Amino acid sequence: QVQLQESGPGLVKPSETLSLTCTVSGDSMDSYYWNWIRQPPGKGLEWIGYVYYSGSTNYNPSLKSRVTMSVDTSKNQFSLKVTSMTAADTAVYYCARGFIEEQFAVFYFDYWGQGTLVSVSS
Amino acid sequence: DIVMTQIPLSLPVTPGEPASISCTSSQSLFDSDDASTYLDWYLQKPGQSPQLLIHTLFYRASGVPDRFSGSGSGTEFTLKISRVEAEDVGVYFCMQRIEFPITFGQGTRLEIK
Numbered sequence: 001q002v003q004l005q006e007s008g009p010g011l012v013k014p015s016e017t018l019s020l021t022c023t024v025s026g027d028s029m030d031s032y033y034w035n036w037i038r039q040p041p042g043k044g045l046e047w048i049g050y051v052y053y054s055g056s057t058n059y060n061p062s063l064k065s066r067v068t069m070s071v072d073t074s075k076n077q078f079s080l081k082v083t084s085m086t087a088a089d090t091a092v093y094y095c096a097r098g099f100i101e102e103q104f105a106v107f108y109f110d111y112w113g114q115g116t117l118v119s120v121s122s
Numbered sequence: 123d124i125v126m127t128q129i130p131l132s133l134p135v136t137p138g139e140p141a142s143i144s145c146t147s148s149q150s151l152f153d154s155d156d157a158s159t160y161l162d163w164y165l166q167k168p169g170q171s172p173q174l175l176i177h178t179l180f181y182r183a184s185g186v187p188d189r190f191s192g193s194g195s196g197t198e199f200t201l202k203i204s205r206v207e208a209e210d211v212g213v214y215f216c217m218q219r220i221e222f223p224i225t226f227g228q229g230t231r232l233e234i235k
Binding site for chain 1: 153155156158160162164170171172173174177178183215217219220222223224225226227228229
């Protein structure tokens with residue numbers, strides 16, 4: 001059974017950088033797209049971006065200037081960094097696996113982590 | 123960005139009754155290259171992360187009961203539950219992935235009457 005687990009600080013100060021890691025178990029990271037998605041309290045979902053197992057990335061333009069994603073397949077982990085955090089970045093951050101079936105062109109999210117709440121406050 | 127709009131935002135349903143959620147996209151989600159419609163449905167049960175229900179318009183994810191079905195075309199989509207059960211409570215999201223950035227609907231909260 002594939003499992004994803006987010007880890008990182010629950011509290012970040014304004015203007016600081018958030019660093020989160022997602023650890024994948026139960027399957028190889030190869031051939032999948034590894035995503036970050038966030039959900040502000042009581043609100044909807046926002047896709048942050050993905051890192052492919054090979055290291056290529058695609059970020060949401062709304063966050064692109066502040067986001068960096070990377071992958072370490074030897075550790076079965078991928079990570080997210082968001083700089084210049086503000087209160088508007090307070091959210092539950094989810095990692096999710098993007099899977100492409102052979103007959104389709106784009107991945108969907110088949111496994112999600114449980115999410116980690118990140119609060120931005122001094 | 124493609125804007126996804128769901129109706130209704132709140133849906134009280136009596137167990138055993140059907141339910142329907144609509145989702146509209148600001149652009150067509152049909153890809154003529156592979157004749158696929160890149161619209162998915164997710165359910166976020168209380169206190170849990172979202173789980174995939176339906177992908178690519180009408181394909182049920184593994185383990186999803188057949189009382190859930192997806193339909194639609196172009197920019198208009200529907201998720202139907204033929205007979206609602208207590209375990210179906212939560213927030214339902216539609217999501218488009220025909221172009222980046224991937225975007226979600228605002229969510230429909232299904233509750234049991």
